[in-house]
Amino acid sequence: MTGGTSGGFEIGIFTFGEITADPATGRPIDPVVRLREFIGLARLADQAGLDVFGVGEHHRPDFAIASPPVVLAVVAQATDRIRLTSTVTVLSTADPVKVFEDFATVDLISAGRAEITAGRGAYTESFPLFGHDLADYDELFDEKLDLLLHLNRAERVTWSGRHRAPLADAGIYPRPIQEQFPVWIGVGGTPASVVRAGKHGLPLYLAILGQPERFAPFADLYRQAGAEAGKRAETLRVGMTSHFYAEKTSQGARDTFYPYYSRYIGDTMPAARGQRLPRGAFDAWAGPHGALFAGSPQQIIDKILWEHQLLGHDRFLAQIGLGGLPSPTPPAPSKSSPQKSACRPTRNSIKARTICRSAGDSGGSRVRPDRGGCSGLRSARTLKWHVL
Amino acid sequence: MTGGTSGGFEIGIFTFGEITADPATGRPIDPVVRLREFIGLARLADQAGLDVFGVGEHHRPDFAIASPPVVLAVVAQATDRIRLTSTVTVLSTADPVKVFEDFATVDLISAGRAEITAGRGAYTESFPLFGHDLADYDELFDEKLDLLLHLNRAERVTWSGRHRAPLADAGIYPRPIQEQFPVWIGVGGTPASVVRAGKHGLPLYLAILGQPERFAPFADLYRQAGAEAGKRAETLRVGMTSHFYAEKTSQGARDTFYPYYSRYIGDTMPAARGQRLPRGAFDAWAGPHGALFAGSPQQIIDKILWEHQLLGHDRFLAQIGLGGLPSPTPPAPSKSSPQKSACRPTRNSIKARTICRSAGDSGGSRVRPDRGGCSGLRSARTLKWHVL
Structure with a gap:
């Protein structure tokens, strides 16, 4: 099983679909x-x-x-190439x-583009609900992941556990297009979760919500656990996820984002216990070595590269729409109008060129030249990232 | 709660999405x-x-x-007006x-067009699976329906039962657009199920798989149970569902449909135990007073009207694609091509005009003139039903 790799450094976006009141x-x-x-x-x-x-x-x-x-099925129907994942499925x-x-x-609707990210859940609303x-x-x-991996490996499954009814040579249908789903593990910073992902040989997302340097040992621990398990x-693969907002200028990005983000941290991050994020802390987080991706396109690129040197990751997912921040795109068009209308270029764009990922990297990869002679950025593949 | 009525006689289609091998x-x-x-x-x-x-x-x-x-979410995105339902959700x-x-x-994707049809399941694969x-x-x-109706009535629910964990003032999110979902009950012919639907005041689908006359007492029993419960x-509302295939001529419809349908009955209807349907029985079922809707457009219209006299129903759902019968439409267009391309008119069409449903019908309705003076068919509203 792979992590659904395209062979290069991958960039994506995700959202929780916040519908909190607009602070403005x-x-x-x-x-x-x-x-x-x-x-x-x-x-x-x-x-x-x-x-x-x-x-x-979320169940809130x-x-x-x-x-x-x-x-994701709706998104599958509306798109052609992009891979589709949960961020996360609260598998527990x-x-x-x-x-x-x-x-x-x-997977059937998207002709083979589905992925699953399994997590334990940073929010706990679903525990009493289910x-x-x-x-x-x-x-x-542990148990639910074990069953999901059994289901992913074979069409007929015999399994038993403590928290779910057993299966006796059960066939699960419909069958996906992909022989196996990429199953990523999303972790927030628990070493045991990192080791679990490595032992299973499953690709890992690190949700970077603190000092990025703190996460480098996790990436190493993951690769070590995987190597020791013979994976x-x-x-x-290591992916990282970060809170994100970009504008043409650093100051503009911070000023626009701050009211939404400070409210998001206060209202929805369980650890904040209702406390809004002060502007000074926000600016520090958005600084060159902070976890927050809030700034100009060049700042975003610089931070991706800096974190790549720390973590050797090959997928970056940016969380958008935080705190109810409005989407920069118009609503999806009605079914009868041409779909192109929703896709007109927006004011600014980031060109985030692909970071090299050498063929045959063996775990502790860092940015390095590939056979084509690039040095950190591969010019042949250019991603345009439209933002406000 | 209503059954999502549009006020007139309603016609729909549904499929199980069979992917059995084409007999041809x-x-x-x-x-x-x-x-x-x-x-x-x-x-x-x-x-x-x-x-x-x-x-x-189905789980096969x-x-x-x-x-x-x-x-249904994908269908919601691809459509503008049509209501969307399960046929059925195996609620048990x-x-x-x-x-x-x-x-x-x-409901959110479709801006308020979702319905749920709850059934006990004619197929039993899901019981060991879950x-x-x-x-x-x-x-x-009984228990799952009770919980579903609790969830449908209020945002916060306290509930307990034998087969599902209890809820203690639990909020369920996201909230649908509709104040309450239409919840229909799908039954195959069990009197107790019919009475249950009536007592709850829930709209009822009768799956007509035997002599239609046999189902008239069920419709009466349902209305009586509902009236006695003060509904x-x-x-x-009574809907009926039938196996369906139409072509320009009766003979053509039967000849095309027979190999698919006889195989469907043998392979997938639990009661058939693998026996294929003989052609003589098929032709009898497709006759004027048989349960099967397989014939010319006029035959389909005549049978809807005849069954309406028997049952006083106001919704007819035609099951299509049986036995892997190919769809008459081309595949949905790719996302980049104009969507109209999938919707070009096909060779033949049925004009199935709307059967009157008088305002204020009190349960035992039959076809009758409405205020506009129609006699059984309301010419002002014409449905074109494209078939092969």
């Missing part, structure tokens, strides 16, 4: 409009050449998306059989 | 192509003015659809919270 107007966001915005944005990302589009799973009134595969409280069936359907006990937090994830280096 | 070629159907066919057909039905599009739920290798809301083995969340998402015991067949459905007549 105080009005809550219409979820119908919000979903249309993100479907339009996915289409734009597809046409601009981005590699991945993801949606998160301030998020529009509880069912990633239902939304889901039924892996249903997850597999739903994503197999997305009858699970937070005391089983670790065991639930091939090419299966041990 | 012996080749299995590609599920990617099959899903595209049906999405294209849903778009055509939407543009032709049909009222409802549905997809079934010969069906492409296990996840109705995932497919599903989690009503997940069902509600998934259909709320379809850890349920067939011995609990009735109790499971308003306008909530006591």
